[in-house]
Structures are given as C-alpha cells and as structure tokens.
Amino acid sequence: MKIKSQRDFWSGLMFVAIGLGFAWGATTYSFGSSARPGPGYFPFGLGILMAVLGGVVLFKAMTIESEGGDPVGAFAWKPLSFIVGTVVVFGWTLPHLGMVVALPILVIVAALAGDEFHWGEAIANAVLLTLGCWLIFIVGLKLTIPLWPAFIG
Known part of the structure; x- marks a missing residue:
C-alpha cells in the first residue's frame, strides 16, 4: 500500500x-x-x-x-529546543522562584522561539497569564502553589 x-x-x-x-x-x-x-x-x-x-x-x-x-519538511530545531528548554526551566523555577517569576520567564523565553518576537506583546502576555493563573489556581482553586520566591516568603 x-x-x-x-x-x-x-x-x-x-x-x-x-x-x-x-x-x-x-x-x-x-x-x-x-x-x-x-x-x-x-x-x-x-x-x-x-x-x-x-x-x-x-x-x-x-x-x-x-x-x-505532502512531504515532511525539515525539523525546526530552534523553536523545539526553546519550548522544551522553557518547560524544563519552568519546572525548576516554579517551586524555587514562585509563580510571579516563573510564568513570565516561561512566556518570554517561549516567545523567543517564534520568528516575530516583540517585547511588548511578550510582557503583556506574561502579565495576563500570571494574573489569570493567580486567579484560577490560587484564588479560585485554593492550590498551594508558591506565589513569590522562597527567599521573600
């Protein structure tokens, strides 16, 4: 076949x-x-x-x-490595640096994987995502996710 x-x-x-x-x-x-x-x-x-x-x-x-x-094209190694690396960094930074630091790092570094990176858009997305996650996970679901870095308390 x-x-x-x-x-x-x-x-x-x-x-x-x-x-x-x-x-x-x-x-x-x-x-x-x-x-x-x-x-x-x-x-x-x-x-x-x-x-x-x-x-x-x-x-x-x-x-x-x-x-x-429909031939398969070449792998886009740069975006793939940025996204996988960002997820690994997020997994480490969340318990150590808290959601307020970890989520903006995640969004900004992941945005660097694209061809059309703009600082304003990345920062706006980071702020909105952090606020939304705070509302959903900490306020709404009352999960014990660290919000601030451990050294701040």
Missing part, C-alpha cells in the same frame, strides 16, 4: 504511539469503576482515544490522495 500523505502518515503514527504509551502507562494505576473512577481511568481512556484518532489519520494518509504527497 502506498503512503499518499507523508505528513498525515507520520503524525498519525506519532498519535498512535503516544496514545498507546499513555494507555499502557495508565495500567499501572488503579482503574476503579465507572461510578468511582480511579487515577488510571481517565488517562487510559484518553490514551486509547488518541490512538484511535491517530489510526483514523493513518487511514486517511493511506487512502486519500494529496497533491505532491
């Missing part, structure tokens, strides 16, 4: 692999029941759903003709 769209084929294969991986990982947790689901119930269902959707995309890639075969 011939692959008719490389992009759809590889993205479908990625969704199937990740979905099955999450579903398999969720089997180590308790499932519970439909009336009282355990911690493995939801990730298992989402993993299976993701794998099924990936299978649909794979089927489309093998059956529906696309012009030029």
